[in-house]
Each structure stands twice: as structure tokens, then as C-alpha cells.
Amino acid sequence: MQATQDTKPRWERRKDARPQELLAAALEQFVERGYAATRLEDVAKRAGVSKGTLYLYFANKEELFKAVVRENIVATIGEAEQDAAAFDGPSGELLGALLMKWWNEICSTPLGGIAKLMLAEGNNFPELAEFYNEEVVARGSNLFTRALERGVARGDFRPVDPVVMTQVLIAPVMMLLMWTHSYIPTCDMPPVEPGPFMATFLETTLRGLKADTP
Amino acid sequence: MQATQDTKPRWERRKDARPQELLAAALEQFVERGYAATRLEDVAKRAGVSKGTLYLYFANKEELFKAVVRENIVATIGEAEQDAAAFDGPSGELLGALLMKWWNEICSTPLGGIAKLMLAEGNNFPELAEFYNEEVVARGSNLFTRALERGVARGDFRPVDPVVMTQVLIAPVMMLLMWTHSYIPTCDMPPVEPGPFMATFLETTLRGLKADTP
Amino acid sequence: MQATQDTKPRWERRKDARPQELLAAALEQFVERGYAATRLEDVAKRAGVSKGTLYLYFANKEELFKAVVRENIVATIGEAEQDAAAFDGPSGELLGALLMKWWNEICSTPLGGIAKLMLAEGNNFPELAEFYNEEVVARGSNLFTRALERGVARGDFRPVDPVVMTQVLIAPVMMLLMWTHSYIPTCDMPPVEPGPFMATFLETTLRGLKADTP
Amino acid sequence: MQATQDTKPRWERRKDARPQELLAAALEQFVERGYAATRLEDVAKRAGVSKGTLYLYFANKEELFKAVVRENIVATIGEAEQDAAAFDGPSGELLGALLMKWWNEICSTPLGGIAKLMLAEGNNFPELAEFYNEEVVARGSNLFTRALERGVARGDFRPVDPVVMTQVLIAPVMMLLMWTHSYIPTCDMPPVEPGPFMATFLETTLRGLKADTP
């Protein structure tokens, strides 16, 4: 099992691994510096290759970025969709679970930096914005909207507009993400601590959503 | 004519008048394109002057940006501090008033674009970030934290950590601001509408903050 | 008259002259190296300016090239059109005059290098080819075709297809142009000498065109 | 099977076979795109081998090009030299036959593209130009010059300078070749059609060459 069944010569295994290494380096660099400010040479240097090598695998900066998104984010959304469909219990719990999973598996990881970046630079790169909205934002929002509809239908929640409420729910987490990936940590501000923030937010919001008891 | 009621020497009055136009143009351009992507040539064109003229009044791009912030945002915060100190009534109302004022007078105006920009690009320009935190973020947050402390002290609110709760309160408005100034409006997503968003958010949060009734 | 009526300061006169200097440098460089092999840095160096300066006057390499063509060639064609319209005499003379003028004023000058370049590289730059055909080739060919039609109509020439004959007439001059602007002069081949070539060609062709005498 | 009727050692036979495919691919690519614009990767792809393989057979791009010329053009010239020596008849016919053969067997085939390319890019690649002139241009021109000398000596042609007249004869065919392999066919110009062009050219030129009848 641990003995190598891999019969390929080393350099060929290297070739297979190369795109992953480049994508990892690109993710780090994009998150650290943003899209426009990321120089492909730095991505290359981080991956330990030359500028030219990047172009063997990705046609240009834009395609590199899209590949990072596809590789890292799109996949995760599918899982969450299945989790939500399978859930059976009070809607407050479903909502809390979705939000925590979203936070823990995407927002708090380097991937969160991608979301920040899109919000920050989407205006200047319309094609990327469109791509990101279709592949990520639209599908992600849906998850929460459906959970809210379920909650209202079951009487778990007071009646709210599920689309607007989705935005209200998403906003604090997105903002926590923005702060986490922004200059804030390096400043003398009282730092935003994800644990207490999420707890306070959830407690407050789920209380605020609860159906009025007569 | 040459007698001056204005105590400033003449060249300084001139120096006072011209920068206003430059700052207005710079604000618009920074909001539209972000800090890094703003070309000084476009700022100059918008102000109807030459590129060189900008350098007569501002040492470089960074100083121009700082001047924009000082000119537009710092002043407004003082007012709000006074309003809050003078308020006498239920803390829920105070909080709601502060949040709405913040939204209406800053976030929803072009100035909101500056906040977005700092969040988005602060990492790449640490000196700007530090400046902005000291002059804007720190003083602004304080307002909300004190209102929360007042509410808890008066028994208007259930006991919460006022610093964390400040972050939870600020987050959705900041996020609304991000969305308002981002690519979202141009996409096929259901648009985020400030009115319903703020209403839903306030209703939900103030309910969630209310002291438990025995 | 020779005292300067020009009231502009020197640098401003320089500004007006600048585009001309750049176009002259570009013409030389394009002719010497071809379109693709011309580096804008070399054009700049030849004009004694920096790379960036070129972009103050021409949006990119393609526009620079088009400007060279417009500035130098398009104008000359208009003149020839008027000359031809005004001509009154035997068609053989008209044809000879047109061919000699074409050779003397365009083909044998650096401008001939542009024609060579288009023939050589047009395939790789379709937009340039289209531009050049519309502005130069189409209008130029017309001149000869009309002169041939006139000659046949007047009985100066035996009946020939004027379009095909235009091509046959143009071909040797074009080829002389190609040779003149090609590597040939630097080789140990017997050089092609324009004077005898044109004389021999005209003599032969005009004899061949003459209407049969009964 | 292993007994060889072929006297060459085995590795040399192999080395003989493979290059043919590479040369064919290189010819096509050079003709299609020119020398400088031809990427060795495309040549390799066309030949169905890897880029590295090219370097096993040809030291570099330049040697590859020379091999293409040797392989395809140099051989053909020898044949024509023999045909001309054996010809017995009126010099007009000989000249016509040589020109038509040249057109049909070289110029109108892909090989014509090589001639175009040399004329177009020779300036930028002096070593190639020298090589091409020695191997191709000099020997080719000779054929026509000798036929003209023969015609003048026999009284078939009026007295002309055979070297200059060679250039005048060659020029239209070369030009037809240039047009055939240039952007012209793709333009809205009246296309140059080889059949009528050659007929018109030959008719006109042979008439123009004919000795004056007393």
C-alpha cells in the first residue's frame, strides 16, 4: 500500500503535480496581493518555476485565476448542497450549520481571500465578475434562501422575505471574511475574533428570526 | 479690494480654492476605480487641469488620497459624536438612529466607496491603512460601542460584549456598502436593495438585542 | 519674412514637429527591418526619444504604421489622379509617364519599402493588409486601368483586357521595387539597375501593346 | 532481412528517412507564415513529433530552412539546365517554355512561397540571403540569360542586353508569384489569375522582343 505502485519516472509524476503546485502558489499570491497587483512572476517564483512555465499550463492571468476558483471553491459548494438536502431537523439548526460550515471551510481559509478579492476588484474585471457570480455567488446564495423558505414554511421562523433575509444573513459572515483577510489584523484596532463574532451574530440573528410565540 | 477681510495671504486663499476641485475629482475617480487602478491623469482630466498641476498641491498619489479622506470623512464623524452625546431616549432608538445616519450620510454616498476601497486594497498600502484606521475606523467604532454600553447599563439590551456586538452591528452595513459599490448591481443576481435590507437587518437585530422579558 | 513670425516658444514648436520626426523614424525603421521585426524601442531611439514618447502620439504599433502610410503615400496618389485626368496626348506616353512617375516618386524612394513590406508581411497582419489595399492598392491600380481603357478606345493600343494588362504592367515595377529594397544589392549578383530596367521594360511593353498596323 | 543491399549503416538510413517528414512540414509552415513568424513548435506539431526532435536533425531554425531549400529547389534547377541545352528550335519557343516550366513547377507550387519569403525577409537574415543567392538565384538567372543570348545570336530577337532583359523577363513571373502567395487573394481586389496573366505577359513580351522586320 505504501510501497510505490507508481511506475512513472519521477519527472512525469512531477508533470502531473505541476498544475496543482502552480494553482496553490497562485491562490496564495492572489489572496495576499489581490488580482491586479499579483505579478505572474511572483506566482512563478513562489512555485519555484520560471515565468514561462506558468504559460505552459494556463493561457493567461485570467485563466489562471478561473482555474484557482474552479479548483478550490466550486467543488465545495456541491457538498453543501447535498448536506442541506439531507438535513432533517429544526430550521434554526440547519441555518446555523450552513453558516458555520461556510465560515469554517471557506471563509476562514485562504479561499476566503478569493471572495474578498472579487468584491474588491470585480468592478475592474467584469469578465471575472461574471464568471464568479455564475459559478459561486448564485449557487451559494441559493442554499440559504431555501433554508429560510423551509423555516418559514415549517413555522420555525417568523415570516420574512427569504431573498432579503439571505442577504442579511450572508452580510456579517462576508464582512467577517473581509476583515479577516484585510489589513485589520495588522492594525491597533481591537481585532475581530471569529469565534465570538460568529457566536454573537448567530445568537442574535436566530433569536431575531424566531417565530413570535403568542 | 486689496484690503483683506480675509486674514490669510492671497496665495493661500488661492491654494485653498483650487484643491477642492481636485479633491472632488479624486474622490470620484478613486471610488469608481479603486486606489491602485486610479490613474492620476484621469483625476486631472476630470478636474479640468493638467497632470502636473496635481503635483503642485499634493506630493504624490498617497498624499492626494489622504487629503480626500480628511476632507470628506473625518469631519462628518465629529457631528455624529455630538448627536449621540445629546440623545436621550431608549437605546434601541439611539442605535437605530446612529446606524441609519451612518448609512444615509456616508455609506450610501460616494464616501462609502472610500471605505470599500480601504477594505479591498488596504493590504497593499499599509501606510494608507494605518492612517485610515486611526482617523476613521477607531473613532467611528467607538460611537456604537458606547451606545451599546449605555443600552446594557440601562437595561434596554440583554448583556452582550459591547466590542464584539459593535462588530456584529457594523458588519451588515459595511457589507451593504460593499455590495452597493461593487459589481453586484451589474449582475443578474437579485440586487441588494438598501431600504429593505436595512429594515430587515434593524428589525431582526434589535429584536435579538432586546433584554429578555421575564 | 525670414525673421521669425513664429511666436511660439521653442518647446512648443518642438511639440508640433514631434509627430513628423517620429513618423520619419518609423518609416526608416519599418523599411529597414519590416513590420514585425521593427521594435518600437528602435524607432524611439532613432527619433531620439524614449519608448514611452511614441505612445503619446500613436496608440500602438499598428496605428503608427497606418500613420506612416497615410502621411507618406496616400497624399501622392491624389496628385497622380489629377495629372492623368489632365493629360492630352498619345496613350503610350500617358502610360509611360504614369509608370515613370510611380517609380520615381514612390517606388525608388523609401516609400517603396512600405509596399515591399506589405507584400511580404500582409499575410500575417490582415488588418494592415485590408487598410493598405483600400487606401493604396485599389486607388493606384485604377490609374493604370483607366489609361489602358483610354488607349484601347482611342486605337492607340491593340485590344487587351485592361484589368489583366494592368497587372502585367504593374508587376515589373513592383518587382524592381522588391529587388531595390531587398537583399539583392548586398549580394554578388549582377545588380538590377533601375534605369536600364525601366527603359528596357517600357520599350518592350509599349511595343508589345501597340495596335497592329495593317 | 538483416542483410543489407543498402550500403549505408543502419542508423544513417533512419536518419535519412525521418528528416523528409520534418522538411515537408517545415516547408508548409515557412510558406504559410514566413521565416521569422514560423514557430518551431508548429513545425513539430505538423510533423507529428516533439519540438526536441527537430533539434536532433537540424542544429537550429536556420539550418532547418537551408535544408528545406536544398531538398526542394536546388534539385529542380539541374533538370531545367539540361532541357535548355537540348532544345532545338526558335528562341521564342525556348524562352516561353522555360518561363512556363519555371512557373508551373516552382513558382505556382509551395516552393514559390520560399522565393517570396526570401525576397521579403532576406534583409533580416543575411546568411540565409547569401546562401539562397548562391544556390538558387544565380543558377536560375543564368538559364534565361543564355536563352536570350542564343536568340539574339540567331537573329530571333532584336538586340537587347541579355542580363537586363533577363531581369525584365523574370520580374513579372516573380511578381505573379508574390501575389499568388500574398494577401492579395483574400482581398476585394480583382484577383490576379495566373493563366491570363502569363498568357498576356508572354504574348506582349515575345512580340516586344521580336526582331524588327525590314
Added chain:
DNA sequence: AATGAATGAGATTTCATTCAT
């Protein structure tokens, strides 16, 4: 012999900043 991943010099283009007028 054959591969194809990797390299790095070099080309076009952009833009904050300077400075002669």
C-alpha cells in the same frame, strides 16, 4: 533516438513622476 517540460531574454504597452517653458 525521442520527448516535452522548463527556461529566460525580449517584445509591447502602461503610468507615476519630473521638469523645461
Added chain:
DNA sequence: GATGAATGAAATCTCATTCAT
């Protein structure tokens, strides 16, 4: 004070050539 022409460093992308396997 005001101008805007000029600069040159830096970013993206290309491709002939090399070399480990």
C-alpha cells in the same frame, strides 16, 4: 502658478533553445 511632453521602470506574454528522463 500652470502646463503637458517626456521619461523609464515594470507588467504581461512569446518562443528558440536546452536537457533530464
